[in-house]
Amino acid sequence: MTNARKKTILAVDDDQKTRQLLKQYLEKQQYVVQLAHDGESFRAEFERYRDDLSLVILDVMLPDTDGFALCRMVRERSEVPIIMLTASSDDTERIVGLELGADDYIGKPYNPRELLARIKAIHRRSNPGDGNARRYMRFAGFCLDRLERTLKDANGEIVALTGMDFDLLRIFAEHAGEILDRSRLMEQTRGRDLGPADRSLDVQVSRLRQRLADDGKQPVLIKTVRNSGYVFSVEVVASHE
Structure with a gap:
């Protein structure tokens, strides 16, 4: 399978180990993964790959901004699906993310398999349905x-x-x-x-x-x-x- 056929995901997380583990895991699942470590690098990578992205993963807590601000920015420019990562058990963060346009959320720490399942579910829903159904x-x-x-x-x-x-x-x-x-x-x-x-x-x-x-x-x-x-x-x- 060539990279042209793979779905491209952009993920931002300020923890280097977490970023690399996420990249390694998703690349084994045949995704192309682009990484950012803070809000500034995320904005640059988003503009660079915007037309190729199939999904964005946003960590809520970042050193120079937060995932909510990035979610708002993405929604102003694109309808690409967004998954938000939150370490808080408070439902308020999750609700705010959804109100800003996120498609799903997952708590940290998370099981990579659960994240993968959420990613696959979003991509499944994004594909056209039954060709025999009325359009x-x-x-x-x-x-x-x-x-x-x-x-x-x-x-x-x-x-x-x-x-x-x-x-x-x-x-x-x-x-x-x-x-x-x-x-x-x-x-x-x-x-x-x-x-x-x-x-x-x-x-x-x-x-x-x-x-x-x-x-x-x-x-x-x-x-x-x-x-x-x-x-x-x-x-x-x-x-x-």
Whole structure:
């Protein structure tokens, strides 16, 4: 396999040993890994490889900045998937990261196999789906393109979505009118169980509502079903054209 076929990951961590171990492990899994040791070097490497990146890994704690600032910077320039690494057990850091546009998070210290599983799950979700499925899904003036993984509004303008935003919206659209419980949504979007105090899915839904200009207090598109989950409550029309 040539490097041209490999997915390229950019990771930033201020610990040299951690960086090298991560690089060695992921390269054995056939990824190309670029490294940065602080915010300044990350920004330089991101601009250098931006068009080739399939994923970014951000450590929250860095000597000259933090992962949140870098997450914000990346989201201003790209929709590349982001995984954040946090040593804190406080859910606040994780929620802030998700609100800024991160696609997933993992606690430090982490098992490399778990990180690899998260990376593979994100890459799987980023690939086009079943070729026999209808490409376009239209609802409330929006058009979701499952092949190009884009969403356009009534004016034909592209709505900025992260990979996780897109996956969550696609699931809602494919199951319009169904009550989807939070555990099912967590499993389908992140590939893991929902913890008893895990608010990350609710943060994701809130962020998606903002993208769709769906009033969080009186939502029209994504409604909360008390003690059950969520329901996409508008009609969806799927077509090949």
